[in-house]
Amino acid sequence: MKINCNIEVVNRALPAPRKKAQRSCLAIARQSVKNNELHLLLQQTTQNKLGTKYKIDQNIEKVFTKFVNNGKATIRFKEPPHDLNIQCDSILLKSFLRTLELGLCKKLDPSVLGVSNMNPKNIVQAPKTKVTIKTKADYPVLQGFPRTTEELNIVGLERKSFDRQILKLQSLRVLNLSDNKITSLPKELSALPSLTELIVSNNSLGSGGNNKFGWMGEGNLSKTLRLLNLSGNGLTYLPNQIGKLRKLVTLNVSCNALTILPTSIGTLSSLKYLDVSHNSIDSLPGSLMKFRLESLNIAHNPEISQTRLQPFAVNFDVSSLTQLGAQKVLHYRLPYDASTIPFTLVPFLDNAAYCICGKAVVGRYNCLETSRNVSRIAKEVTASADTSVSFRCVVCSHECVKGLLFPR
CATH class of the missing domain: 2.30.29.180 (Ubiquitin carboxyl-terminal hydrolase 26/29/37, pleckstrin homology-like domain)
Structure with missing residues (x-):
């Protein structure tokens, strides 16, 4: 042996x-x-x-x-x-x-x-840890990928589907599937134990209006993924589940058709590099205001610098027991799915909004808009025009409203 x-x-x-x-x-x-x-x-x-x-x-x-x-x-x-x-x-x-x-x-x-x-012998040649597929003829259809693969590059092959052989690569750290025509990623992708970089730029994840983001749910990716590149996919929305990838350092969603960003981005406490350029975003989520990013790119979002004033009318209802329980689940980052809670509560939790203070808000919530200079939240800012942009802010209490109106 x-x-x-x-x-x-x-x-x-x-x-x-x-x-x-x-x-x-x-x-x-x-x-x-x-x-x-x-x-x-x-x-x-x-x-x-x-x-x-x-x-x-x-x-x-x-x-x-x-x-x-x-x-x-x-x-x-x-x-x-x-x-x-x-x-x-x-x-x-x-x-x-x-x-x-x-x-x-x-x-x-x-x-x-x-x-x-x-008997001492010469070492067997080290197995391949980096695999790059450059042509369709080189694709290992029958033999599959080496089990020791740590970096896999399948670029520009016009593939329309995800190869499920990839799910067997337990040592995989970097997966580059850019410049293909992939329309969805399997939920099982979240089970890969070592994946730190996922690059799926210039594909078709937003085609047909049937975006699938189950792989962003609870799993190993929430603990390992550091870089995510979804640029150039025709995405019309980014799911709230992005907040579950809590170890993300770099997020690139440029060159899509996004009009808004989920407030759950504000829960990505490790985030340092954010690129949302070349979209149709008209405001940033207020949950980002407490961040200090290394780099923020908001260029080529024509309406993001237009301040839209609205009356400051807020009404805070008494929270139900369901809402209070849901807030605790999200606060302590407890894993959940349809096998552990009633399936009707899963979208209730998945669609939670996040206040400027970081707390989860489920059900109805108050949303105010204000203008801030993004140089306060990022050391390096790339913008097409004014760096004072609109922020859409969820507020969970009168204290948060006061903090928004009268910042220190």
């Missing part, structure tokens, strides 16, 4: 700084045909030409598997006092650790392990 992986060897007896992980191979094997004693062999690396052999029986102090679903584990040996920090495909790693467990429990048939594994 052997796996190709990234290995970091830490000698607990030395104060020396840790060395960078290297690509290598770990093998579980018996000593010889006549000697069934099991060993673990760290095969040849650039720093260790002969490899290192570790006795398994009564020599493993502990195996750390807390992050095994992310393809990470640590094997701690007694002698020598080494920690092997392993990173590879999660499925292969689980299989390897299961074999190791059987060997420790004396439940492994030694005959299934090759004696040749004990």
Whole structure:
């Protein structure tokens, strides 16, 4: 049994700084045909030409598997006092650790392990982690993508549908599907455990008026996604679920047909770069007013600098128990779907608005408009004209109205 992986060897007896992980191979094997004693062999690396052999029986102090679903584990040996920090495909790693467990429990048939594994060998060529498909002829229709793929670029192939083989890539960090004709993304995309950048620019996600954004719901993407590019998709609206991608740092929705932005953008506390240029947006959500962005691009939105005054008439009703409960669910970011709450309440929560103070408002709400200079919320502003723009502000209380009218 052997796996190709990234290995970091830490000698607990030395104060020396840790060395960078290297690509290598770990093998579980018996000593010889006549000697069934099991060993673990760290095969040849650039720093260790002969490899290192570790006795398994009564020599493993502990195996750390807390992050095994992310393809990470640590094997701690007694002698020598080494920690092997392993990173590879999660499925292969689980299989390897299961074999190791059987060997420790004396439940492994030694005959299934090759004696040749004990001989140091050259490392197998590292599997591909970056895949770029440039032509239709290069597309791996039958063999699929390497399971070790971390960056996948499928650009300019005029694909009309999302390839569901991508959902099997547990190590995928960057997915670039730009310049195609994709009309929707599957809800299961949210289950990818490591995706940090999703680029779907210049596609057709807004075609036919049937926008599908289920992948923005509760899932791994809400914890991992840092960059989202939806530019050039003909989008007429951006769903409130965008607020669930709470780790977003960069959001690009330029070159669409948006007229308004959801107030839930104000819940993206990590957001630093926002591009909404080349749309028909007439105002920004008031929930953005508390932000301090690095960059904001509002160019080519012709009506965004036109201030529309309206009477300041507000009426705050007594909240129902349903509203109060919904506000708490959103405040504590509790996961929900139709399997845990009545399905009629899901859109009630999904369509919540967000006050300028950051609180969720469900049901009826008061909305006021004011004008502010966006240089207050961004260090770098790109605009076609005046940087004083209209803000549409949801307010949840008289205190928020007072703060809006009389800013400090």
